[in-house]
Amino acid sequence: xxxxQSTIKDIAKALKVSPSTVSRALKDYPGISEETKAKVKxxxxxxxxxxxxxxxxxxxxxxxxxGVIIPEVVHFFFSTVxxxxxxxxxxxxxxxxxxxxxxxxxREVKMVETMVSNQIDGLLVSxxxxxxxxxxxxxxxxxxxxxxxxxxxxxxxxxxxxxVDDFQGAHDATKHLxxxxxxxxxxxxxxxxxxxxxxxxxxxxxxxxxxGIHHPDxxxxxxxxxxxxxxxxxxxxxxxxxxxxxxxxxxxxxxxAGGIQALKELGIQVPGEVGVVGFSxxxxxxxxxxxxxxxxxxxxxxxxxxxKKLLNFIETESxxxxxxxxxxxxxxxxxxxxxxx
Amino acid sequence: xxxxQSTIKDIAKALKVSPSTVSRALKDYPGISEETKAKVKxxxxxxxxxxxxxxxxxxxxxxxxxGVIIPEVVHFFFSTVxxxxxxxxxxxxxxxxxxxxxxxxxREVKMVETMVSNQIDGLLVSxxxxxxxxxxxxxxxxxxxxxxxxxxxxxxxxxxxxxVDDFQGAHDATKHLxxxxxxxxxxxxxxxxxxxxxxxxxxxxxxxxxxGIHHPDxxxxxxxxxxxxxxxxxxxxxxxxxxxxxxxxxxxxxxxAGGIQALKELGIQVPGEVGVVGFSxxxxxxxxxxxxxxxxxxxxxxxxxxxKKLLNFIETESxxxxxxxxxxxxxxxxxxxxxxx
DNA sequence: TTGTATGCGTTATCAT
DNA sequence: ATGATAACGCATACAA
Numbered sequence: 001x002x003x004x005q006s007t008i009k010d011i012a013k014a015l016k017v018s019p020s021t022v023s024r025a026l027k028d029y030p031g032i033s034e035e036t037k038a039k040v041k042x043x044x045x046x047x048x049x050x051x052x053x054x055x056x057x058x059x060x061x062x063x064x065x066x067g068v069i070i071p072e073v074v075h076f077f078f079s080t081v082x083x084x085x086x087x088x089x090x091x092x093x094x095x096x097x098x099x100x101x102x103x104x105x106x107r108e109v110k111m112v113e114t115m116v117s118n119q120i121d122g123l124l125v126s127x128x129x130x131x132x133x134x135x136x137x138x139x140x141x142x143x144x145x146x147x148x149x150x151x152x153x154x155x156x157x158x159x160x161x162x163x164v165d166d167f168q169g170a171h172d173a174t175k176h177l178x179x180x181x182x183x184x185x186x187x188x189x190x191x192x193x194x195x196x197x198x199x200x201x202x203x204x205x206x207x208x209x210x211x212g213i214h215h216p217d218x219x220x221x222x223x224x225x226x227x228x229x230x231x232x233x234x235x236x237x238x239x240x241x242x243x244x245x246x247x248x249x250x251x252x253x254x255x256x257a258g259g260i261q262a263l264k265e266l267g268i269q270v271p272g273e274v275g276v277v278g279f280s281x282x283x284x285x286x287x288x289x290x291x292x293x294x295x296x297x298x299x300x301x302x303x304x305x306x307x308k309k310l311l312n313f314i315e316t317e318s319x320x321x322x323x324x325x326x327x328x329x330x331x332x333x334x335x336x337x338x339x340x341x
Numbered sequence: 342x343x344x345x346q347s348t349i350k351d352i353a354k355a356l357k358v359s360p361s362t363v364s365r366a367l368k369d370y371p372g373i374s375e376e377t378k379a380k381v382k383x384x385x386x387x388x389x390x391x392x393x394x395x396x397x398x399x400x401x402x403x404x405x406x407x408g409v410i411i412p413e414v415v416h417f418f419f420s421t422v423x424x425x426x427x428x429x430x431x432x433x434x435x436x437x438x439x440x441x442x443x444x445x446x447x448r449e450v451k452m453v454e455t456m457v458s459n460q461i462d463g464l465l466v467s468x469x470x471x472x473x474x475x476x477x478x479x480x481x482x483x484x485x486x487x488x489x490x491x492x493x494x495x496x497x498x499x500x501x502x503x504x505v506d507d508f509q510g511a512h513d514a515t516k517h518l519x520x521x522x523x524x525x526x527x528x529x530x531x532x533x534x535x536x537x538x539x540x541x542x543x544x545x546x547x548x549x550x551x552x553g554i555h556h557p558d559x560x561x562x563x564x565x566x567x568x569x570x571x572x573x574x575x576x577x578x579x580x581x582x583x584x585x586x587x588x589x590x591x592x593x594x595x596x597x598a599g600g601i602q603a604l605k606e607l608g609i610q611v612p613g614e615v616g617v618v619g620f621s622x623x624x625x626x627x628x629x630x631x632x633x634x635x636x637x638x639x640x641x642x643x644x645x646x647x648x649k650k651l652l653n654f655i656e657t658e659s660x661x662x663x664x665x666x667x668x669x670x671x672x673x674x675x676x677x678x679x680x681x682x
Numbered sequence: 683t684t685g686t687a688t689g690c691g692t693t694a695t696c697a698t
Numbered sequence: 699a700t701g702a703t704a705a706c707g708c709a710t711a712c713a714a
Binding site: 289 | 346392395414417420438440459629
């Protein structure tokens with residue numbers, strides 16, 4: 001800001017006192033006469049004085065600002081996480097600055113640098129889909145810079161994380177489909193370099209095993225790009241085969257919605273012939289036809305938990321590796337109503 | 342950051358030169374021997390030196406950071422705007438810090454203060470739904486602080502804005518419904534204190550008038566809260582009447598989706614008996630059943646345009662009031678297929 | 683009760 | 699080719 005903004009010096013000059021007196025008066029420090037204090041505060045008010053946060057940052061070597069790195073704000077889940085982060089941060093006197101990487105590794109690296117050079121006090125991270133090299137985080141951690149990872153956690157030895165129980169969520173979803181009479185269940189997996197995708201796949205596989213259902217590896221198909229078109233294409237192909245599956249459990253709601261769309265095009269009944277369950281419980285899940293069952297992830301809670309953890313590190317100047325795991329909840333809707341034989 | 346982060350002083354001390362020499366060497370200033378320059382750069386690299394952006398801000402009285410104020414990131418439209426803003430900002434060497442107000446006026450005021458005290462160079466704003474008092478912006482404008490408003494623009498005399506042609510978009514949508522054979526069209530309006538809602542309503546009314554269709558005021562219903570439930574309830578009520586409408590044009594896709602849901606519950610055919618068009622073209626619009634026609638708003642372009650405008654103000658240290666209007670595009674889908682008599 | 687001096691990290695200005 | 703100094707806005711140890 002090039003203009004306007006009055007400073008402590010301005011007030012001091014106008015009142016013919018020293019800057020330090022003004023500083024102290026404004027903060028109700030002891031040893032300032034009520035008279036001076038009143039005069040200072042009044043003028044500050046009149047001049048619309050606001051402390052310069054940048055100068056404060058420099059001086060205190062604390063910015064009271066947290067950085068958040070997220071793949072994309074468009075995702076409903078991430079936007080709920082953000083809300084949780086902001087609530088917790090503001091409640092504790094911290095600001096939040098937000099950057100999206102657009103799932104781009106080099107952008108992620110750059111954003112981290114920018115934020116750190118802007119003297120943020122800590123970092124909350126969900127890394128991008130194609131991040132395989134985590135050195136930009138490791139370097140910071142080596143310098144005892146506080147970071148908490150959420151949802152997508154890095155392949156690093158000792159980090160502090162907050163995630164949901166992806167395995168259990170996927171297990172619940174698959175078990176639910178099985179209990180509704182579906183047995184030959186296709187799993188549309190997310191990008192398998194992500195731990196969340198692997199865990200969801202593992203939960204699915206375990207549930208199938210628990211039910212004594214043999215399923216070939218071909219019943220797991222990766223959807224690396226995460227677009228509707230991708231999953232529509234995959235499902236059109238798979239469900240055109242004579243030995244088609246009778247269920248879909250998808251690693252995310254977009255893939256599941258694509259599956260439903262493909263089944264419609266093929267004239268296959270959902271539910272009845274094929275049951276479908278997604279993961280994430282996006283806003284639109286309940287709006288599509290049929291309303292889609294999904295595994296709800298507590299995004300707001302995740303944001304809150306991660307932020308509290310981070311603030312604790314910052315304020316105690318300590319760091320404790322470990323993973324907080326939050327529960328998911330299956331939201332059954334019509335898309336997984338019982339199979340009709 | 343309390344730790345690690347090496348500074349120019351560290352490098353100077355280690356190399357037994359003065360800080361100014363280091364500073365100049367790092368920036369390839371003339372009048373530094375190649376030898377010194379090489380030594381400095383090498384050590385900077387080794388120490389992983391990063392300039393302290395906060396100190397730079399203070400020194401240069403420029404932060405190269407833009408503030409963005411948005412009601413809620415969850416909205417698909419706003420998240421596309423954000424992407425446009427980030428692209429344009431980064432391309433010009435600026436960073437972006439983002440805050441959501443959650444449609445809360447007092448939060449908006451607070452956020453603006455925080456950002457300004459953090460010395461942002463300019464502000465991009467879409468104000469909250471219930472902001473009626475715009476003094477927090479006017480004060481800044483009076484101080485020649487650069488602000489560009491987008492989508493939701495304030496009731497202030499001379500501001501710089503970027504919006505879409507809401508009137509034309511609404512007109513197109515309504516005209517389209519009429520051309521498909523629907524005549525008694527219900528308008529689900531957004532919060533009518535917002536100019537966008539008013540303009541969309543006006544576009545609808547003009548299109549009805551152009552077609553010579555008389556429609557009573559009762560055919561415009563405000564949906565102030567913007568939830569699905571709200572519009573479901575309204576439409577259940579309206580479409581249970583004997584003289585029910587045969588079309589819906591909604592000011593946003595959520596309201597339109599609620600309308601479709603209500604019509605389904607009532608066993609009314611969409612399309613055929615009733616045609617529906619929404620506004621915004623959210624991701625889910627194409628996924629619901631039937632796929633929903635909607636008016637596409639160029640969010641990315643809006644973000645880009647607003648940012649370029651703002652950067653221009655900043656770099657030329659000038660301000661020019663005026664409104665940039667972007668075109669919308671009707672995306673026809675099945676929900677507005679022709680009426681069957 | 684108030685003022686002075688110093689430093690946070692950086693750079694522009696003036697000196698050497 | 700390099701160094702010393704001051705300043706950005708603020709807080710604080712120390713002095714008066």
